[in-house]
Amino acid sequence: MSPNKILIVDDEEIIVRLLSISLRSDGYETLSAYNGEQGFEIFKSQSPDIVITDIKMPGMDGLELLKKIKETDTDSEVIIVTGHGDIDSTITALQYGASDFINKPVRDESLAIALERAKAKIEIREKLKEYTENLEEKIQEATNEIRRHSNFERLLIKSSNDAIVAFDQDWKVVVFNPEAVKMFGYTAKQILNQFTIDALYPPEIAAVFKLQAQKENNQKTLPWGECFLKTHDGRNIPVRYASNVLHENGQFVGTVNFFHDLTEIKRLEKELLQAERLAAVGQTVSGLAHYVKNILIGLKGGSYVVDVGIQKNNTRKLISGWNTIKNNIRRVSDLTQDLLTYSKNREPEFQVCEPNKIVEDVISLVTDFAASKKVEIKGDLDPSITRITADPKTIHRSLLNLVTNAIDACLEDENMLKKHEVILKTYIDQNNLYCFEVNDNGCGMSEETQKQLFSPMFSSKGGRGTGLGLLVTGKLVEEHKGSIDVETWQGVGSIFTIRLPQIESIAGEQ
Amino acid sequence: MIDQRGETMSYKVLVVDDDPDVRSFVVTVLEENQYIPLEAEDGVAGLEMIEKYKPDLVILDVLMPRGSGIRLYRKLKTNDHLQSIPVIMFTGIALRSFLKSQKVLDEFDNGTVPEPDIYLEKPVEPEELIEAIRQKLK
Structure with missing residues (x-):
């Protein structure tokens, strides 16, 4: 709002009236007072933008009024109307903070200039005030934002x-x-x-x-x-x-x-490991118990048959019962050996050996048994592999185990039309590893079986397996720094491959 | 066949088990008690024997390669000509597991197969076995 309310104070009525008329015609709103006291009262009640006052007035004079006004509002614009030669009053007025001076008699031009100056000052001051207020607001806003940010960050760090x-x-x-x-x-x-x-x-x-x-x-x-x-x-x-x-x-x-x-996590991990170990022990014990029970069934049955043979003097019964007992003694001894192999840390005994000969030994060991079950055993041996440095016992044991499993897989197969066979291969792969492959066209394995293959006491053979066979094989191969892999297709067959590294240093010594 | 006690007819009992030791035991028990033993080593051979010789009783293992005892049992019980043959389950599998497998298969086949007449969990004493056989073959 532009300043346009003017208070005119003068003890000469005529001057007040003339000024009023002149200012109103210029578009100002005017207020009139005829002495200092009245002027101050009006100033307080009407808050004019500009005050024009004469100096010399009876009672409260212009200087006194100026002083009071400035005390009330330092920003108010007060224009002093002075007579000629009134230098002392002028100086006092300046000291009191008068905005401007006009000489008597008041001429329109000088009044207009003084008013313009006063108005400009007010406007500048208002703008300044506005800026200042804005600035304060903006600073406040920015400060709040920064505080919020820093609070947030502090909180973030604190509550992490x-x-x-x-x-x-x-x-x-x-x-x-x-x-x-x-x-x-x-x-x-x-x-x-x-x-x-x-x-x-x-x-x-x-x-x-x-x-x-x-x-x-x-x-x-x-x-x-x-x-x-x-x-x-x-x-x-x-x-x-x-x-x-x-x-x-x-x-x-x-x-x-x-x-x-990680204390808690480590503790839980330890607990979990412990729990798993306990579960494994439980599994092992129950698997073992099951297997031992089966051996017991065999021994009991065998001894009954032997008893009958003795009573009836029946040699056929004696032989049959005795075979059963021998069978089950062998199972106990296999189980014991497996358990010992699994629980002991055994270093492979490296020596120069002929892997193809070991494979042939294994083949000849199982051929008759396999033939009785209508499973053919074949060899497919790489003649370029002659002598290698390895632990022959590991190879023999592992292969025998895998071949026995392969024959079982053939017996398990429900496809009677298939001509079942197990092929043992030896070859050197592209990584220069010695490979022993046992390939059967038996029943294959489900994904679930495959997953549990190397877990302790897992057997898919009912009571006929110790559940230790593959575990022992895996351990032997591992001790030999080799690897064992399986590929299987349900209803089609499985391929187990043992890969052993070439051990040059030992070979060189021999 | 005429047995030693002069009975006119001896019963034919088929034992189906993949373990030769078990068969040898059961066969001996059967012979000792004047039954005629028949043997089969798996489910498929078992069914062939049943159809060929029509035994009076079947002693059946559960877990066998090539046609399990579970399958053979269900085949017998759903075959009009063979379902009257009594069956003794003779196995290392707990009865609970066996019945559970039957329930699953019942749902799968959409039909109910009666529970086995007698279920013996190995190991079984000869006396127990023979008592079970007699109970079925009076």
């Missing part, structure tokens, strides 16, 4: 489940959040600006972070790693950590580390 520790460029601790307090066992006060990285972390961890800061270009963020931290009370706690190097305008300003306490 990870311990957060930050260092400045001199490796002094500048952030130590409550989780860090909990983890390290120091109070924030003990640490902040007191501890350096070397005092807080074990030397090897401190070294990692320092190195990272040096190599900031290629590794700004460390991937999660695991380490141990030492707490205030001397405990070592397992943690997972991540770290970030902080830069401001390309300058190194510090490092921030995040730690996640």
